[in-house]
Amino acid sequence: MSAASRKMVWGRGPITLRDRPHEASVMSTLSQALTLTSLLESDATWRLLRADNAPIIVAILHTHLGGEERRLPSEEFYDRIEHDLEELRAHGFDLPLSAQGYCGEWRRAGFLTRRPDEESRGETFELSPAAHGALRMLDQLSAPRQTVTESRLASIAGQLAQLAVDSDPDTVRRLEQLYAQRDRLDARIEAINAGEADTIDPDRAIERVRDILSQAADIPTEFARVRAEFEALNADLRSRIVESDDSQRAVLDEVFRGVDLIADSDAGRSFAAFSTLVLDPEVGEAFDDDIRHVLDRDFADGLSSADRRFLRRFIGTLKEGSGEIHQVITAFARGLRRYVQSQDYQRDRVLRRHIRDALAAGIPAAARTKPYHPTELDLELSAVALGSGGAIRLHDPAELDAARPIRRHLAAVADLDRLRALARDTEIDFAELTANVNAALDDRGSCTVAEVLERFPATQGVASVVGLISLAASQGVRTDDVEIVRWPGPDGAGRLAEVPAYRFSGRVA
Template sequence: MSVTTTSLALSRLLDDDSSWRLLRADNAPVIAALLSAHLAGEQIRMPADELFEVLDHDLDRLREAGFELARNAQGYCAEWREAGFLVRRAAEGARGETYELSQGALRGIRYLDQLVEPRQTATESRLSSIAAQLARLAVDTDPDTTRRLAQLHAERDRIEQQIERVAAGEVDPLEPARALERARDILAQAEEIPADFARVRAEFEALNRSLRTGILESDASHRSVLDEIFRGVDLIGESDEGRSFAGFSALVLDAEVGADFDDHVSQVLEREFADTLSASQRRFLRRYVTTLKDRSAEIHEVITSFARGLRRYVQSHDFERDRVLKSAIREALAAGIPASAEVKPYRQTQLSLALSSVPMVSVGQVRLHDPAELDATAPVVEHEAAVANLEALRRLARETEIDFDELRAHVNDVLDRAGECTVAKVLAVHPATQGVASVVGLIALAAVQGVVADAVERVRWHGVDGVARSATVPVHRFTGRVL
């Protein structure tokens, strides 16, 4: 493209692209830090009230650090939503609203993260991955069967040589530095997929709007969309975006693929070089398949909701009413253009317009002001603050919270002895000091950092009342040290 064409295209992006708008905002560092901390991690959506609360707390701390921030959290969220950084939606299954990052805001925050912590791409791991994919593409697209057979035979010979070397005991594990480089390259590629679900959802929303617009714009000679919907065709699921996502989702939901991925993650995290990875990176790998399944299920719900809404919109004939309204608006606008030369927009027309509805308020809602309610008749009692008892506070904390630090120490102690254990084995060595709360805590740790088997086992503990109890639960197995 010419310089002029490129400049014009970038000028449009400067006004329309929310990621660029975020990067050139006056408080871009503050905006990116706040949104990244609360909406760009494992939690991608928050209720409005909770988001306002945590943002107000962070804004107070930023003001103490010298940042000039005039608005409160609610005001900034309204501004960021208007700028395209946030998306506001109705909460599912409850009253209220939720906020999440837009696709552009996610792109901008990811770009800033790479500026803060640059990722090295000119690595042996990245080059080997590109070369392997390119070689595979060359084989899969080669129409010449002779060349394809030669390449496949060469690949088979190479694999057989490796098998012979391993069988002879010539094992040469990858060096820790190169293994760490490869693991970080895998993490960099894996992090791009969950963050891309915002773009997928935005594409389906745009497709839904496009189909609804096509229904309103269609006439007797262009009724293909209406006819297909009346026949029961799922236009959203059958679209290019829908088929592409269906293929991706089928692979994510494949039980064999998920099990293999979890096994490989467990094996990699047991290696010595994996200790160099941060706790958040190890947790990201352990929960990767679960995260993909959760995000895929969410997109499936969006597709289903759009498809049902589109079919209901057509079959209920609501689109005909909207067409009449649209036609009336167009006629009014067409009549207003020549009238604007004779009549000013602010001229009084003496036209009385009856509203379609009247707000109804009951007189029972009126409450008279009683000054006596504000009188403080009871004397004010002053209580002197006593010195806090550390042991009493610890007992209170153990009564209301699960002591995960104690549970992690118990699990790691049993693992150091046996190398592998279940929840029942941990309780047999270290009895539950908090009753059923300790059992629940161990199961919660194993669900996140262990594996769940198809078998069941019997767990036993003594409650806080001293009574012995037991329960049958699925086998939760710890295979590596818990963090």
């Protein structure tokens, strides 16, 4: 080995990836493994797919929030889930929590989004973007669609060709490509006029419709994701206003000048372009006409009723979702402007400064004083105690009204016979039972409980039977047999039961 070689090995000289060709792939694998490990802990979609009760969670969320109803009031949502839980428990599923408990867990895990109801003082639940993605993935697993199709390739090729024309800076080439498109259109027009062009095969038409449905099914997920982006953007802008000092007033100054930072963001401009296209009357009318014509074709009979209903309502769904996002953007922009103009951010800055000072002072104090050490200080709270609004019960004067006239019962001399009857209703008449047993023993040398009841019916119903068995257990003899005892019920119908047999052999007291 040469000196240069020894220096390279022992001196740890420069080694390139060509010296170790597998190094690039190893680093790529390690990087992906670390990224996916972090994603495993932070991504709610993955968290839902690997949950212990994932099939139950997905089934409940898909049933109530994954169809045409995308948002439900909390109380109605609780009632529906409680009914589902009862049915699932009846089939052997171990579900210990209540509907409110599971909704709380799913909200904290990022599967549900809870928002105030704009039409009432309650709250609503809807699927989070992560839950939309998980339901979409599982839907594709349970009902896989063929993705390598002629329609999918034609769609990609058409978009790619259009992008090539629109992005070409050479006007000569752009004109050549446009002329070629016009020639192809002219050829198709001539063929149709000559009666030579046939319509598309029904199987291929169904394939294209299902490809369109597959792409359109992602729209609700996109709306939820866009709304989550605007919520995160609004929170980030408020945080920047509070955390910035007087030397970093960029966000604050722009809000004071009336700049709509929500609408002027990248997400806001992208959504504005989408919304303009959706709300265009000509586009909407043409879209509805195309859907109506497609559904009138013979091949549309191969579509399910749910698919046809989805296509008919698709443009309306787009407009409804777009309008909702517009309301969110407007509300966030107004709230941000009001937050700045009312000087509320100054109060939050002071509060943030006090919290940071307290945290900073707590670090050196932690070395001498434990967090649970009593301070012997009393703090009088100025605020009222918090409580649930559901615990408040309004006073209803009608509840104090007597439903029937009040009857007066005047005091009178007690009736001895009625008092005796009342005592018999509340206690077992052992004196009567003892006399019955002794009378039966006078007729025969021994008897059982059933034989006593045959001669002396149970005047107190089942209480007489219980009293006789108690007497037999204490003063009779247990046998290895069983016997049938009978007594009249409160409704007059006969009752019977199988009890251990006891025999009376001597008088009872």
